[in-house]
Amino acid sequence: MITSTRKERERLEREAKILDLARSMLRQVGYHGLSMDRIAAEMEYSKGTIYQHFPNKEEIILALANQALEQRLGMFQQAATWSPKSRERMAGIGAAAEEFVERYPLHFAVEQIIRSASMWEKTSEERRKFMRSCDQRCLQIVSGVVRDGVAQDDLALPANTTPEDLVFGLWSLNFGAYTVITSSDTLEENGIANPIATLRRSQNLLLDGYGWQPLSSEVDYDQVMDQVRAEVFGDEQPNTP
């Protein structure tokens, strides 16, 4: 018997509801406050039914993370076609990363949880695969821009260096910076007055270090990033909280 369309629709709907609820619960009561009992109570279903959808709590978290990764993937795709100039497109991706964290702080929080806590044992191979695929497609988008830069002679990579290597640096820089920002509330008093601006500069200087033309001394990429954020992401309201 083929799965009835209505049934399947209802199932997916409820699954989405569970995830929405879990996300908002995560915001309100934090990671430790997130409990299956509470989800069940709030959903007005019994626990058993929730367990029909997700075999454990970790799987819910991973599903949330996957939503986040997918969301960012979309934003990267938008940003990666912004300008004909490769380095400006790269700046655009930086702007997208910024926009993502600011617009969906909870999504980033979930990503942090997933990337640090060890919760892999209990999760399904399917969802883990999806996560890898998001990571990979994201990486490909950005390294595609790098390849464009190389193709257009704006950039020459050092020996033994792949476009993905360059992206790994940017990725680390971004992820690390937002983690440090989130977890430390004494940056300002320690001489780091505007960490976001500093992250932007670090990215620019790293790319300058690679010799990606035109250098940040010649073009104001800060302005480019502001422009991307205003024109590409400016008028969209945060639909997924």
Place this chain on the structure above:
Amino acid sequence: MITSTRKERERLEREAKILDLARSMLRQVGYHGLSMDRIAAEMEYSKGTIYQHFPNKEEIILALANQALEQRLGMFQQAATWSPKSRERMAGIGAAAEEFVERYPLHFAVEQIIRSASMWEKTSEERRKFMRSCDQRCLQIVSGVVRDGVAQDDLALPANTTPEDLVFGLWSLNFGAYTVITSSDTLEENGIANPIATLRRSQNLLLDGYGWQPLSSEVDYDQVMDQVRAEVFGDEQPNTP
């Protein structure tokens, strides 16, 4: 009554034992497997006695993190006096960071936990302060090297940029890179064959971007880092696992 010396000594000894045990348990059964009951059982003390030392689990984790931060602080101090040349000393600090993660992977794992999970509510102000102080002293050591670079005219910081801003970039890059490395086992098949080497290059190019002389095109900082690791950290055995 002044605290008896012997009593106090015994107390500290047991506290150290608890932390050692917690750390090795963390390695064996992961963050989620770490439980107060198990610690108590393994210590052959009752739970109540463990709670005489630490008011909750989070406090134990934070204490472990503080040990880790202190350890790294020491390594940074050693590395920061290695060479008369400011940029070489900076490379040395990079080498120390590398050595730290490789020699004490568990320490780094604890740091990741502390920086992502929200466990601040229950911990004592005292330990939180100690953590901040470690972070701060670490930052000061590294930004001190930056200041030396500026003083010796090897480096000129951009306008509105503090030495701490520069360090924030390196810090983010390192923390992010090791987190990504730890949490992703598909780097190689995605074109990032040697992430540690890539991290090194990213650091060098970032500093090149700042114009810190001599540039990595003139000096082989890779070799400097290997040298630091061999000569400064080479013959010390990993005493704290």
Place this chain on the structure above:
DNA sequence: GTCATTTATTGACGCATAGTCAATAATTGT
């Protein structure tokens, strides 16, 4: 050395949560 007082240790207890599963209710197909 004895015993009262202080201090340390214990483990049973209350409460919260993850995950299971037999019993029950609802839906479906004939």
Place this chain on the structure above:
DNA sequence: ACAATTATTGACTATGCGTCAATAAATGAC
């Protein structure tokens, strides 16, 4: 209408955190 299938329930087990009254050990006054 009713048998077969599928969905839902919530009591139940197991585990873990943190508490606290009861018990044991150490201390010091005499």
